[in-house]
Amino acid sequence: MTSLPPSTHAATPQATPGSPPPDSVTFADLEAARQRIAEKAVVTPLLPAPELSERLGYRVLLKCENLQRTGSFKFRGAYNFLAGMTPEQRARGVVAYSSGNHAQGVAAAAAIFSAPATIVMPADAPAIKIAKTRGYGAEVLLYDRYREEREAIGEKLVAERGLTLVRPYDDPRIVAGQGTCGLEMAAQAEATRQPLDRVLVCCGGGGLTAGIALALEARSPQTRLYTCEPTGFDDTARSLSAGRRLSNAPGGRSICDALLAAQPGELTFAINAARVSGGLTVTDSEAEAAMSYAFRRLKLVLEPGGAVCLAALLANKLEIGAGETVAITLSGGNVDPARLASALENNPDP
Structure with a gap:
């Protein structure tokens, strides 16, 4: 277990050049x-x-x-993201990388908006998560999580297909x-x-x-x-x-x-x-x-x-x-x- 004293918060984080301010979300x-x-x-x-x-x-x-x-819970963020896109952006489609829950959230939200969705998932993700993601109508691309970088695959799809990347958490x-x-x-x-x-x-x-x-x-x-x-x-x-x-x-x-x-x-x-x-x-x-x-x-x-x-x-x-x-x-x-x-x-x- 790692736990800080209950009456205190964590140490003040060190600033990183270009990092988002903590008030980016209100x-x-x-x-x-x-x-x-x-x-x-x-x-x-x-x-x-x-x-x-x-x-x-x-x-x-x-x-x-x-x-x-x-x-x-992933449907919450995914739907909020897609709801904030323009119709033109949604028509071009979205891409996400996920081991399964964000994948399903994005796929389901995209289906509601009739937006194409491409999901990059590790090949060893639970079969039920892969099947459900496909069941929402998304295109699923499998990769080896121990040899390939999902971020690189996602960025390549953004560049090649003009898709909008729906990050799993850092947005x-x-x-x-x-x-x-x-x-x-x-x-x-x-x-x-x-x-x-x-x-x-x-x-x-x-x-x-x-x-x-x-x-x-x-x-x-x-x-x-x-x-x-x-x-x-x-x-x-x-x-x-x-x-x-x-x-x-x-x-x-x-x-x-x-x-x-x-x-x-x-x-x-x-x-x-x-x-x-x-x-x-x-x-x-x-x-x-x-x-x-x-x-x-x-x-x-x-x-x-x-x-x-x-x-x-x-x-x-x-x-x-x-x-x-x-x-x-x-x-x-x-x-x-x-x-x-x-x-x-x-x-x-x-």
Whole structure:
């Protein structure tokens, strides 16, 4: 576990020439995004978890983004991005690179606008994510994540086809869209008169974290925010501690395919560095145990990356006082049946 003192924020990030300022996304952008996506995105529930709360000794609320359109929070940012494009830009088409959840979000949003979509996906992405992306009508181009650079492939398609690149997290429109999850969370907690003491967020490149951080800053400023990442891909946790963006060692592997960013985004880190209280890290086996717990006890289907916040709680990665209220994101449920079956077999009594 990597965690900063609970009463302090991360170190001030070192400025990088040409890096985006942390105010590139404003609260007004989040509010505009909420209105923009209102008719298309699901307002996902913030569910109480009585059995889990009793087990842990504090109140736990579950933000179920696995029930979002396309099975993850990624639809929020993708739709907000495409909604802000001109009809001419959409007609030329969009391109995105993703291991699967952003891929589906962009493909589904593009289908709504009847825009052509080309998605660059790793060949070893979960089969269900590849199939669903194609099912939304997108052209899927597979690559070897260990030998090829997805960014280079995306840039080549932009140059050759005149497509618009929809980045997975490092874009103001994406961050604003993901921030609608935080707006909902804060409003839902307020409606139940349960102020949020802490929020844990599944973190890859940091887009969801950044959006939620901005929402909480405005709507629930007393809440302390923590990222959750898989072992070997704890770049955000280490970067928060160092005060500058750090990369993961190359060649790492994890079953949490949705959270395998090489390093935090420039924009997202600029936002998160001053607003996130610390970072937590979980192992693949802990993520599997959380998947099993969610299925058996909560009746929810989670993919490995969508289970890391639950895993952090179950493994006691953070000291939380009795009587506190903690909300966690269940960020995605797009899991291959074989992967879920393996988690259940390995954890018969979570």
